[in-house]
Amino acid sequence: MKLTPEQKQExxxxxxxxxxxxxxxxxxxxxxxYEALPVLDHGxxxxxxxxxxDTSIVQSARVSYGKGTKKVSTDEGLIKYxxxxxxxxxxxxxxxxxxVKLPIFIARQWIRHRTANVNEYSARYSILDKEFYLPAKxxxxxxxxxNRQGRGELITGNQADEVLKILKDDATKTYDNYEKxxxxxxxxxxxxxxxSGLARELARMNLTLNSYTQWYWKTDLLNLLxxxxxxxxxxxxYEIRVYAETMLDTVKKWVPITxxxxxxxxxxxxxxxxxxxxxxxxLVKGEKVNYENSGLSKREWNELMAAFEFKxxxx
Ligand SMILES: Cc1cc2nc3c(=O)[nH]c(=O)nc-3n(C[C@H](O)[C@H](O)[C@H](O)COP(=O)(O)OP(=O)(O)OC[C@H]3O[C@@H](n4cnc5c(N)ncnc54)[C@H](O)[C@@H]3O)c2cc1C
Numbered sequence: 001m002k003l004t005p006e007q008k009q010e011x012x013x014x015x016x017x018x019x020x021x022x023x024x025x026x027x028x029x030x031x032x033x034y035e036a037l038p039v040l041d042h043g044x045x046x047x048x049x050x051x052x053x054d055t056s057i058v059q060s061a062r063v064s065y066g067k068g069t070k071k072v073s074t075d076e077g078l079i080k081y082x083x084x085x086x087x088x089x090x091x092x093x094x095x096x097x098x099x100v101k102l103p104i105f106i107a108r109q110w111i112r113h114r115t116a117n118v119n120e121y122s123a124r125y126s127i128l129d130k131e132f133y134l135p136a137k138x139x140x141x142x143x144x145x146x147n148r149q150g151r152g153e154l155i156t157g158n159q160a161d162e163v164l165k166i167l168k169d170d171a172t173k174t175y176d177n178y179e180k181x182x183x184x185x186x187x188x189x190x191x192x193x194x195x196s197g198l199a200r201e202l203a204r205m206n207l208t209l210n211s212y213t214q215w216y217w218k219t220d221l222l223n224l225l226x227x228x229x230x231x232x233x234x235x236x237x238y239e240i241r242v243y244a245e246t247m248l249d250t251v252k253k254w255v256p257i258t259x260x261x262x263x264x265x266x267x268x269x270x271x272x273x274x275x276x277x278x279x280x281x282x283l284v285k286g287e288k289v290n291y292e293n294s295g296l297s298k299r300e301w302n303e304l305m306a307a308f309e310f311k312x313x314x315x
Pocket of ligand 1: 112113114115116223226230231235236237
């Protein structure tokens with residue numbers, strides 16, 4: 001991740017400002033406010049603003065006049081209860097705003113999360129950065145044979161070098177043509193004074209999807225946790241997962257009690273169907289169970305066995 005000296009100065013200026021407020025703040029999050037946390041080769045996540053903390057959730061759940069309850073342990077008990085029982089609106093009382101720089105193909109997955117407010121860098125107005133995402137060698141995997149939506153074994157040796165070369169050459173070539181069509185270099189130099197360049201809104205269409213875009217992304221804590229549940233999960237594509245993991249870390253600094261409850265009751269929890277529950281009850285009692293009369297599909301059965309680390313996996 002490279003920031004220009006001007007961008008670094010802007011962040012330093014923001015970090016040195018001191019504002020007085022009567023509102024609650026999160027000391028740990030304040031420490032990293034505005035900082036560009038690196039993700040992938042040129043991307044980042046920055047927390048640029050937030051509202052509320054753990055006590056705001058308690059306060060709204062109780063519709064209280066003050067800070068919520070007096071004791072942290074009581075707040076913790078209530079937040080755990082709310083998380084366990086899928087109460088939603090108290091978590092909507094906290095808001096957070098991120099500035100994110102990410103490859104366009106990841107932005108397409110991200111934008112499916114409709115419950116956020118988004119403002120994206122305008123490639124009609126400005127020239128896109130001359131930066132492309134190139135996977136690290138340890139992320140260069142073959143298509144999975146068992147999961148159409150996943151990655152399999154690592155590609156290595158000459159094949160890996162060739163793939164990386166293609167990715168780099170294609171991105172560079174289309175960017176060079178982008179500048180040619182614009183009749184303007186990334187740094188603002190005009191290529192041919194006698195020509196007028198193609199409109200930015202048109203010239204961009206030829207760029208590769210690993211080009212980086214940027215946006216401000218604001219959401220409430222409830223929808224952020226939904227995003228993180230789906231995107232920090234092992235089923236999510238690595239390139240969006242690393243953003244989600246960085247953001248999960250900011251949630252820990254912002255609302256530590258909610259973060260712990262989220263890990264416990266959502267991320268680490270197992271959702272079991274009624275048929276699945278019956279099978280687990282039988283296994284715990286030492287009774288014999290079998291897949292054939294379980295009423296579960298092969299996939300469901302294997303997921304259930306894996307979740308509770310039972311050996312009765314079928315292939
Ligand atoms: C591993 C993975 C694989 C995926 N694969 C595909 C794929 O192959 N193709 C594809 O198209 N998408 C795919 N998606 C995207 C997925 O289907 C969702 O669109 C995306 O994750 C956004 O989730 P969301 O709707 O919960 O989020 P948000 O849009 O933020 O919504 C949050 C919640 O608000 C509620 N909500 C929001 N809008 C409405 C509405 N209009 N009506 C009712 N309730 C609403 C819902 O409860 C929703 O869960 C994939 C996602 C993941 C994580």
